[in-house]
Amino acid sequence: MSKFTADYILKMNDIVREGDPILRTVTKEVELPLSKEDKETLLCMLQFLKNSQDPVLSKKYHLRGGVGLSANQIGLDKRMFAVYVKDEEGNAHEYMLVNPKIISHSVTKSYLADGEGCLSVDRPVPGFVPRSERIKVRAYDLDGKEVVLRLKGLMSIVFQHEIDHLNGIMFYDHINKENPFKLPEDASIKS
Ligand SMILES: O=CN(O)C[C@@H](CC1CCCC1)C(=O)N1NCCC[C@H]1C(=O)Nc1ccccn1
Ligand code: NI
Numbered sequence: 001m002s003k004f005t006a007d008y009i010l011k012m013n014d015i016v017r018e019g020d021p022i023l024r025t026v027t028k029e030v031e032l033p034l035s036k037e038d039k040e041t042l043l044c045m046l047q048f049l050k051n052s053q054d055p056v057l058s059k060k061y062h063l064r065g066g067v068g069l070s071a072n073q074i075g076l077d078k079r080m081f082a083v084y085v086k087d088e089e090g091n092a093h094e095y096m097l098v099n100p101k102i103i104s105h106s107v108t109k110s111y112l113a114d115g116e117g118c119l120s121v122d123r124p125v126p127g128f129v130p131r132s133e134r135i136k137v138r139a140y141d142l143d144g145k146e147v148v149l150r151l152k153g154l155m156s157i158v159f160q161h162e163i164d165h166l167n168g169i170m171f172y173d174h175i176n177k178e179n180p181f182k183l184p185e186d187a188s189i190k191s
Contacts, residue, residue, distance in 0.1 A: 004041040004074065010048035011061055014074050018121050022072045024168040027079045030098040033144040042082055042096035042142060045069045049084035049094075066119050068158045070165035073120050081162040085155060093155065097147070100139035100163050105132035109184060112157060113191035116171040125172040127180025131160045133188060153190060 004010065016022055030038055052063040067085045071078040080098040087093060110133040115126055134152045137159055141147050151159055161171055176182040183189075 002037055002041060002076075004044040004076075006040040006043040006047070008044050009051070009061060010044055010074065012063060012119075015069075015119050016073060016075050018118075018170065020075070020120075022075055022077065023120055023165070023170065025072060025077055026168050027070075027072050027077050027166045029079050032098070032140055034098065034140075034142060038078065038080065038098070039142050041071065041074075041076065041078075042080060042098075045071070045074065045082035046084060046094055046096050049082055053084065053086070064119055067154075068162045069119070070162045072165055072168075079166050081166065083155070083158055083162065085158060087154075095149075096142055097137075097139035098141075100137055100159070100166070102132075102135050102160075102163060103138050103148075104136040106134040107186070108133040109187045110153075110157065110190050111183070111187055112154075113189045115175075116157075116161065118161075118171055121170070121172075125175065127172070127175035128183060128187075129157075129171050129174045130176075130184070130187065131157050131174070135159065137163075157190065 049066050049069055051057040052066045068083045070081040083095040085093050109130045111128040116129045135156050137149045139147055
């Protein structure tokens with residue numbers, strides 16, 4: 001069994017930082033049906049995100065708040081990620097998915113108004129990160145069942161950030177070098 005069992009409390013020192021080659025790796029597809037080990041790792045990753053957004057636990061464990069986490073960010077060459085996002089109404093949306101593929105996307109772009117950060121990047125990198133405004137994703141859940149998700153808004157951006165990680169892409173790869181705050185005409189800004 002790997003270190004990342006369901007009851008293992010993931011901390012910031014378990015998260016690899018830029019410079020580690022695993023972050024520039026195109027991660028390997030995960031075998032289906034999911035092994036017990038891979039299921040436990042995903043549960044551990046989701047718990048980290050929940051802890052990181054909990055006012056008490058994030059302080060107790062010194063966690064930076066995170067809404068998504070990819071397996072290569074904890075050093076695993078596996079095509080899987082977890083997402084935990086609370087929406088404006090306070091409803092939580094959680095996902096633990098493997099072998100994701102963006103099967104279609106909008107021409108229109110969107111950006112986070114404050115740019116993006118990354119738990120694997122210990123420095124601010126200013127600039128807009130252009131992303132597809134809407135995406136359709138096919139992936140597999142913990143039971144190995146195929147899921148197709150149509151995403152927009154913040155969730156679409158989070159999924160693109162995580163799927164980028166699984167392809168060895170960092171958010172700042174998308175920032176315009178000449179003018180980091182360049183906006184094409186058809187962009188909508190998400191705050
Ligand atoms: O690969 C995964 N990561 O690197 C964790 C990242 C993933 C998000 C970055 C932009 C889209 C996905 C993460 O969550 N953060 N990045 C660094 C610290 C802040 C935090 C964050 O952006 N939080 C947030 C954003 C919008 C709304 C609410 N909270
Ligand atoms: Ni990241």
